[in-house]
Amino acid sequence: MASLAEKMAAGLDMSAFGKAEELKKRLWFTILALIVFRLGTFIPLPGINAEVLSEMFNRNAGGILGMFNMFSGGALERMTIFALNIMPYISASIIIQLGQSVIPSLQALKKEGEAGHRKVVHYTKLLTVLITIIQGYGIAVGLESISGGNGASAVMINSFAFKFSTIVSLTGGTMFIVWLGDQITERGVGNGSSLIITVGIIANIPNALAQTFELGRAGQMSLWTIITLVIMALALIYVIVFVERAQRRIVIQYPKRQMGMRMTAADSSHLPLKINPTGVIPPIFASSLLLLPITIANLSAEKGPSWVQTMSQWLGHGQPLYLGLYAFLILFFTFFYTGVVFNPEETADNLKKHGGFIAGIRPGKNTAEYLDYVITRLTMVASIYLVCLCILPEILISKVGVPFVLGGTTLLIVVQVTMDFINQIQSHLIAYQYEGLLKKAALVHKKNR
Numbered sequence: 001m002a003s004l005a006e007k008m009a010a011g012l013d014m015s016a017f018g019k020a021e022e023l024k025k026r027l028w029f030t031i032l033a034l035i036v037f038r039l040g041t042f043i044p045l046p047g048i049n050a051e052v053l054s055e056m057f058n059r060n061a062g063g064i065l066g067m068f069n070m071f072s073g074g075a076l077e078r079m080t081i082f083a084l085n086i087m088p089y090i091s092a093s094i095i096i097q098l099g100q101s102v103i104p105s106l107q108a109l110k111k112e113g114e115a116g117h118r119k120v121v122h123y124t125k126l127l128t129v130l131i132t133i134i135q136g137y138g139i140a141v142g143l144e145s146i147s148g149g150n151g152a153s154a155v156m157i158n159s160f161a162f163k164f165s166t167i168v169s170l171t172g173g174t175m176f177i178v179w180l181g182d183q184i185t186e187r188g189v190g191n192g193s194s195l196i197i198t199v200g201i202i203a204n205i206p207n208a209l210a211q212t213f214e215l216g217r218a219g220q221m222s223l224w225t226i227i228t229l230v231i232m233a234l235a236l237i238y239v240i241v242f243v244e245r246a247q248r249r250i251v252i253q254y255p256k257r258q259m260g261m262r263m264t265a266a267d268s269s270h271l272p273l274k275i276n277p278t279g280v281i282p283p284i285f286a287s288s289l290l291l292l293p294i295t296i297a298n299l300s301a302e303k304g305p306s307w308v309q310t311m312s313q314w315l316g317h318g319q320p321l322y323l324g325l326y327a328f329l330i331l332f333f334t335f336f337y338t339g340v341v342f343n344p345e346e347t348a349d350n351l352k353k354h355g356g357f358i359a360g361i362r363p364g365k366n367t368a369e370y371l372d373y374v375i376t377r378l379t380m381v382a383s384i385y386l387v388c389l390c391i392l393p394e395i396l397i398s399k400v401g402v403p404f405v406l407g408g409t410t411l412l413i414v415v416q417v418t419m420d421f422i423n424q425i426q427s428h429l430i431a432y433q434y435e436g437l438l439k440k441a442a443l444v445h446k447k448n449r
Contacts, residue, residue: 020428020429020432022428022432023189023425023428023429023432026187026188026189026428027188027189027425029183029184029187029188030184030188030189030190030195033180033183033184033188033192034184034195034196034199036180037073037082037177037180037196037199038073038199038203040075040080040081040082040173040176040177041072041073041074041075041078041080041082041200041203042078042080043080043081043082044078044079044080044081045079045080045081045083045165045166045169045170046157046162046165046166046169047155047156047157047161047162047165047166048079048143048154048155048156049152049153049154049155049156050078051152052146052147052152052153052154053077053078053079053143053146053154054077056146056154057069057077070200070201070204070410071085071087071197071200071201071287072084072085072087072200073085073199073200073201073203073204074200074203074204075200079143080173081169081170081172081173082173082174082177083139083170083173084132084135084136084139084170084173084174085174085177085196085197085200086174086177086178086181086193086196086197087287087288088128088131088132088135088174089124089125089128089174089177089178089181089193090193090284090285090288091128091131091288091289092124092125092127092128092131093124094285094288094289094333095127096120096123096124096127097336097337097340098336100120101336106120106123125175125178128174128175128178129171129175132167132170132171132174132175133167133171135170136166136167136169136170136171137163137166137167139166139170140162140163140166140167141163143155143162143166144159144162177196178193180192180196181193181195181196184196189421189424189425189428190417190420190421190424191417191420194280194413194416194417194420195417195421197284197413197417198413198414198417198418201410201413201414202414212226212229213226229396232393232396233411236389236393236408236411237411237415239389240389240411240412240415240416241415241419243275243276243385244274244275244276244279244415244416244419245419246274246275246276247272247273247274247275248272248273248274248275248374248378249270249271249272249273250270250271250273250358250371250374251268251269251270251358251359252268252269252270252271252351252356252357252358253268253356253357253358253359254268254269254354254355254356255355269356271347273342273374273375273378274378275378275381275382275385276382276385276386277337277338277341277342277375277378277379277382278333278334278337278338278341278382278386279416279420280412280413280416280417281333281337282329282330282331282332282333282334282337282383282386283330283386283390283409283412283413284413285329285333285337286326286329286330286333286390287326287409289329290322290325290326290329323391323394323395326390326391326394327387327390327391330383330386330387330390331383331387334379334382334383334386335379335383338375338379338382342375344368344369344371344372344375345368347368347371348363348364348365348367348368348371349364349368351363351367352364352367358370386412388408389408389409389411389412390408390409390412391408392408393408393409393411394408394409
């Protein structure tokens with residue numbers, strides 16, 4: 001079956017795409033949904049003084065606000081109803097998944113199948129609402145403390161009305177994005193949440209390139225620096241594609257078996273283990289946990305207490321404390337999420353039930369220990385790769401002043417999601433061609449009869 005799929009994938013062409021009506025409908029739905037998302041990033045919160053807000057962002061463009069603004073697709077800079085993007089939902093997912101590791105009632109939901117999964121999703125969305133309300137209140141308080149150079153406030157309406165409208169607008173906008181992401185996943189192509197984040201990043205690429213070339217034109221950045229950054233970005237893309245496609249294949253052997261009156265020959269296959277089984281999850285989770293508290297601290301730093309101002313400085317982009325926390329969270333979530341997506345004991349039991357074994361390793365407990373040994377070392381390699389990919393460009397960006405969209409984290413997200421999107425399109429085309437072959441085979445069989 002695998003060889004058939006590989007042959008069909010190799011033979012994909014545009015004629016197959018033209019006949020795949022279901023795939024075209026899914027692609028159009030995905031495109032229209034993402035257009036709706038982009039339109040929402042231009043609907044401002046009520047009572048905002050756009051001039052003061054723009055002035056504040058210009059002062060902090062190279063700080064952490066600029067990075068979070070990149071993830072929101074520019075919605076934070078414009079302070080729109082989508083300013084929080086899908087980050088509260090990601091934060092809620094992190095908390096629920098951590099809770100499933102320590103809370104027995106949440107652990108029991110894993111064993112309930114689809115019904116348990118629906119309950120987990122429901123709890124995640126309820127927690128998303130709570131997190132959005134808290135973050136919305138923090139942003140409202142932070143905005144009220146901002147004033148422009150002429151003394152004008154960033155908020156132009158009554159304090160209570162502004163807080164209430166901000167919380168309601170941000171909560172409604174965030175939950176609409178969560179719903180939109182679910183619709184893309186179910187009725188479109190690709191993972192909706194990842195595509196929404198990716199589209200927000202891609203929307204900033206033209207502006208980021210223009211800023212970079214403007215720095216070169218103004219003499220603030222040399223031509224060789226720009227060329228070096230372009231080469232570095234291309235090298236990072238190559239490394240990302242290479243590592244994300246790399247696998248550690250463990251050979252699985254199956255002995256001869258009696259099936260009815262026929263004896264099947266011994267066979268072998270392989271268990272593919274990705275070098276980076278977590279994909280873009282660790283950087284996104286780490287960014288989600290860091291960005292919102294830091295953003296609120298930055299918004300409140302101008303008129304807030306001294307400790308808030310100190311914390312805002314320590315957690316500034318490129319500062320040692322920020323880089324250390326970012327690296328630690330990436331390491332933590334790489335190991336944590338690998339443990340969630342891959343269970344050595346369960347895999348070993350499944351192999352034993354189907355008669356498979358690894359050469360030189362006894363089935364059962366020994367196989368589970370061997371798989372745990374392999375996946376632990378692969379995870380260590382993946383964590384080092386992700387930390388280097390995300391941290392080293394961040395250091396260069398903070399020193400040179402290049403826009404965040406050219407960093408390792410953003411390149412990893414864009415390349416990984418693009419690869420997954422293309423793979424899903426290929427899967428739909430393969431399924432369509434396979435269905436066509438079955439229909440042709442049925443017609444030939446009827447004619448022969």
